[in-house]
Amino acid sequence: MWKNTLQSLLIPSLTAGKREKNLVSLLFSLIAISIAGLVLYGAYYGGITALLLRSSFFSLVASAAMLLYGLRYQHAIQRSVFYLLAVIALIPGPYLWEHYIDIIMRGAMSIGMDLWIFIALITVIFIFVRMAVGWALITLMTLAFLYAYFGYLIPGKYGHSGYDLSRLTSTLMLSTEGVYGVPMGVAVEYIFLFGLFGAILTKIGTGEVFVDIARGLTGRVQGGPGLSAALSSALLGSLNGSAVANVVTTGTFTIPLMKRVGYSAKLAGAIEAAASSAGQIMPPVMGAAAFLMAEMIGIPYAEVALAALVPALLYILALMISVRLEAGRLGLERDPEAGWRLLLATLKTKFYLLLPLVILIALMVSGKSPTQAAVMGIITGLLVCPWKKTTRLNLIDLIAACKETLLSTLPIVAAVAAAGVIIGILNLTGMGLMLSGLIIELGDGNLWAVLLLTALASFVLGMGLPTSAAYLLLAVLVAPAMTQLGMATLSAHMFIFYFGLVSAITPPVALAAYAAATISGAKPNETAIESMRLGFVKLLVPFLFVTMPGILLIGSTSSIIAAITFATLATAAMSIGFSGWLYEHLAWGGTLFVY
Secondary structure (H helix, E strand, C coil): CHHHHHHHHCCCHHHHHHHHHHHHHHHHHHHHHHHHHHHHHHHHCCCCCHHHHHHHHHHHHHHHHHHHHHCCCCCHHHHHHHHHHHHHHCCHHHHHHHCHHHHHHCCCCCCHHHHHHHHHHHHHHHHHHHHHCCHHHHHHHHHHHHHHHHHHHCCHHHCCCCCCHHHHHHHHCCCCCCCCCHHHHHHHHHHHHHHHHHHHHHHHCHHHHHHHHHHHHHCCCCCHHHHHHHHHHHHHHHHHCCHHHHHHHHHHHHHHHHHHHCCCHHHHHHHHHHHHHHHHCCCCCCCHHHHHHHHHHCCCHHHHHHHHHHHHHHHHHHHHHHHHHHHHHHCCCCCCCCCHHHHHHHHHHHHHHHHHHHHHHHHHHCCCCHHHHHHHHHHHHHHHHHHCHHHCCCHHHHHHHHHHHHHHHHHHHHHHHHHHHHHHHHHHHCHHHHHHHHHHHHCCCCHHHHHHHHHHHHHHHHHHCCHHHHHHHHHHHCHHHHHHCCCCHHHHHHHHHHHHHHHHCCCCCCHHHHHHHHHHCCCHHHHHHHHHHHCCHHHHHHHHHHHCHHHHCCCCHHHHHHHHHHHHHHHHHHHHHHHCECCCECCHHHHHHHC
């Protein structure tokens, strides 16, 4: 009886239904609009200190997440717990605003109420991470807290004096060394902002322009639908930076088209998965980890994007060659509806939809910050969309863009919050530096041994963690060891970044490949293996960052030209070798000769 009474006092599961979902949807929309306003204001006007901006952003995002995750449960009491957590998640941000001056005056030393707010914050983070990411980060956070608190029990150099709740509160909540550190700053200043930019461009139809341009460029070539799928997915990926989202967005069109002209379900899904995974390495809008890299290294994001350009083009080149050769081997037809006429018609009627992207690139190249460039890109998108009736946005479209951006940002924000906790504790205890030394010892001071260990660690972490979290942890733990052994800083971080992305198309995780297999109707593991073959560049090119940093545009002009020339020829040769077909089937001897 008490249970029924409690249910009626909280949220009656039988009577709430649609009204409850509508209310949650309304609150989620209001929070999404508030976050967009906060981020745009902070990016354009500034004036908000880092701690206050980041804490406000996280409070709003975590609150929205709790509302959304509550709807996963059928029982009213369970949903009500999450709605209560949504309210609790809103507390830390306003609390820091209210007591900011006092916190500064006492040197970020914590007092009684701070501890309770910190406990509430960490509770929300644990639940947020559990729902958005999974148990891997939960385990790492738990180990970090246990090490911080009980480290005094560990003998030798890996032990420490121990840190109580008060010190952890000061470091992880009252400063920018923990939850509200650089990773959260990147989420506020770059990831959400560029996500909103991509969402608005998708709404006005820029994605369709990319598809038509790709079909115009490649459609008349044998197997054109496969080539256009590869090219359009890579271009679209540069707007959202998410492999799975890209597969779901473009795959519903490209995969059936490829199957219709003769590609097998397995190959069609693999092409889409491999092409979509290019989004995180394709400038100008790369994956979240690329923005984190710029902040971790301390260089402009434009430099990271420029360095990533040649490897990204090599990846696309390898994919296009492989797809073209597969089409020749299968004797596939051309796309009769595509060609130069489609390209010219698209540019003539829809060129204005590319202006936001042109403005974004031009501003970043001219030296403007990525935040300024993204804001101006968003404004340009809103200015050009009314030019034609078919591309006009109304208020509902803008709200939907804010909601979609927030929804896609949830797992990234959860990951960077957890990474902030772990990195904060590693820096507080000094364990980060000790682990870097341990890695050098394990590699016996050999750079190539350390690279292999790093590649393995990146791959394993990439299977269980979002790319951003995997990159952050290895950037703190492994990158210093790589640079100590003589590797350039940008090359080291790019190496970690690339191997963290491999899991999108590599079993046993291969989320992009599995999403593509769902659309194509092929077996997931077979699709993943095929996509891994098509995307082999991601596995091999990172090692060139060590031997030929010129492909990252590092070094003299002659070394850069030599590196790009060698990498291009090697990529083409290996693509032919993996395909096993040129103008006819290659026997094993011919394949070996190509290698």
